[in-house]
Amino acid sequence: MKLWDKGFSTDQKIDRFTVGNDRELDLVLAKYDVIASKAHAKMLGQTGLIPEQESASLIKELEQIAKSIEEGNFSIEESFEDMHSKIEFLLTEALGDPGKKIHTARSRNDQVLVAMQLYLKDELSEVKGDVKALFDLLMTLAEKHQEVLLPGYTHLQIAMPSSFGLWFSAYAESLIDDLYLLEAAYKITDQNPLGSAAGYGSSFPIDRELTTAEMGFKTLKYNVVAAQMGRGKVEKAAAIGIASVAGTVAKLAMDICLYMSQNFDFISFPDELTTGSSIMPHKKNPDVFELIRAKCNRLQAVPNELTMITTNLPSGYHRDLQLVKAVIMPAIEELKACLEFMRFSLKEVRVNTSILDDPKYDYLFSVDTLNGLVGDGMPFRDAYKKMGEEIEKGTFKPRKDLDHTHSGSIGKLCLNEIRAKMQQIS
Template sequence: MKLWDKGFITDKKIDHFTVGNDRELDLVLAKYDVIASKAHAKMLGKVGLISETEAADLVKALENIAKDIEKGKFTIEDDFEDMHSKIEYLLTETLGDTGKKIHTARSRNDQILVAMQLYLKDELSEIKLQIKSLFDLLLKLAEKHKNVLLPGYTHLQIAMPSSFGLWFSAYAESLVDDLYLVQAAYKIADQNPLGSAAGYGSSFPIDRSFTTSEMGFDTLKYNVVAAQMGRGKVEKSAAFGMSSVAATLSKLAMDICLYMNQNFDFISFPNELTTGSSIMPHKKNPDVFELIRAKCNKIQAVPNQLILIINNLPSGYHRDLQLVKDVIVPAIQDLKACLEMMSFSLKEIQVNTDILKDPKYDYLFSVDTLNEMVKNGVPFRDAYKTMGKAIENGNFKPKKDIEHTHEGGLGNLCLQEIREKMDKLF
């Protein structure tokens, strides 16, 4: 069944190519098509385009479909092009002519727009909660290990003292920045496009403000052409927010892989969170973090994928936009899995508390030792030269009882202030 069926049969090759994997993706989105259809049916009854009884019957039938979706009983067979055609078929099968009236004053174009935006709102909200969970864990670890020193690097060369407190809370505060972008994407998605029909509105006297309120959108996407132009753009906005989160996770995963290396030996994990080698019995591989790194690097490519699909398309609907689902839906699932696995694994992290006892890290303290000379009245440039000569001649004696008091430094992590940033977002 095709909603645009005019009585002729499409070649099977054309049908297969144009439908693609829409049926599989629509199983994810069907819940939201039903939510929008319920709001639409109520609106049709409210404005008198169908009777109140017909509206109530449609809503009841849609609620039954929603139950089947929740139970995993909803399927989209090859006879149906997508979720829209299957849902309308089920309504017609149950209600006869009343079921055929559900498509009054709408198009598949605004159907998929509103379903996708409802889906993005839900998924971005879930991602937001997962970010908060990881954020809380990172701050907890920062507090627990705030006094455990860690080498800091520039150019991957030993640079200055850091700490596990700084390292964990750095990623926590970075997640705040990521969440700003996720929030912006949510706000863009939180605009009701239903009623824009094929992109040019309808001659029916529909009430778009009613469906906006009914579905829980913050506002309308008022201009019907702008609503249609939102397809792809809304997903791209979400992808930029997701990409920012993925960049943070990827960098954290890379640090973990590096720090687990025996030559660093800064951290470790229980055996059950690592994998082994088929020929090397000593191996404890960070496969989880390597996969997080790789998956998150893929996610960072998603905005560009979407740009390449939608770029330079003129206003109005184009079939190119169908491919947007194929990019954004799997990326969302991957990001959620990466957030879940990062939190799950980090709970079990074990830190080495004696890292800086190794003499090879003595040069970490050169700047602090130099600064002590400056505090005692030696001009900075003279102190720098003196320290450089001492290091060159092998006479350097590090001052290890360091004291960093400024905001955001080793001795003043500002964990509460970082938490307040996050709290404002919630």
């Protein structure tokens, strides 16, 4: 069954090529098509486009379909093109002619739009919750290990003193920036496109404000052409937020891989969270974090992939837009898995508390020692030259008793302030 069926069939090869993996993806989206269909059926009844009794029957049957989806009993056989055709078939099978009226005043285009946006609203909310959970873990670790010093590096050269408190909370605060982008994507998504039909509205006197309220959208996408133009755009907005989170998580995974190596030995994990080598019995490989790094790096390409699909398309619907589902939906699942396994593993991290006992890290304090001389009255340029000469001669003696007191430094992490920023966005 196809919603555009005019009584003749297309070649099966064309059918397979154009449908692609839509049936598989639509099994995820079907619950949202039902939500939108219930709102649409209610609107049809209240506007008098169909009898109230038929509207009530449609809603009741849609609730049964929703139950079958929730219980995992809903399927889309090859005889159906997508979720829309299967749901309409079930309605017609159960109700007869009233089932055929569900498509009154709408198009498959705005059905896809509204289902995707309802789906993205749910998924973005879930991702935001997952990000907040990782933030909370990082802040707990920052507080627990705030006094443990850690070498800071620039150019992979020993640079200045850092701390585990500074390191963990740096990634926590970076996640707040990512949430700003996710929140922006949510706002773009939270606009009801239903009623735009094929992109140019309908001659039926539909009530779009009613369906907006019924589905829980904050507002309408008023202009029907703008609503259609949102296809691909809302997915890209979500992808930008997802890519931002992925970038932060990939960098964290890279630090963890580096810090776990024997050359650094800053952190370790229980054996059950690492893997071994087939020939080297001493190996404890950070496979989980390497895969998180790779998967998150791949996720950062998703906005570009969506850009390449949608670039140079004129306004109006084009079949190219079908492909955006297959890009954004797996990406969301991938990010959620990466966030889950980062939290699962990172809560078991073991911190090396004696890293700076190694004399090679004395040079971390060259800047602090220099600053001490400046504080004692020596001009900065003279102090810098003195430090350089002592380091060159091997006579440098670090001063390790200087305080870092400004906001955001190792001596003043501002953890409460960072938590307050998160509370404002989450």
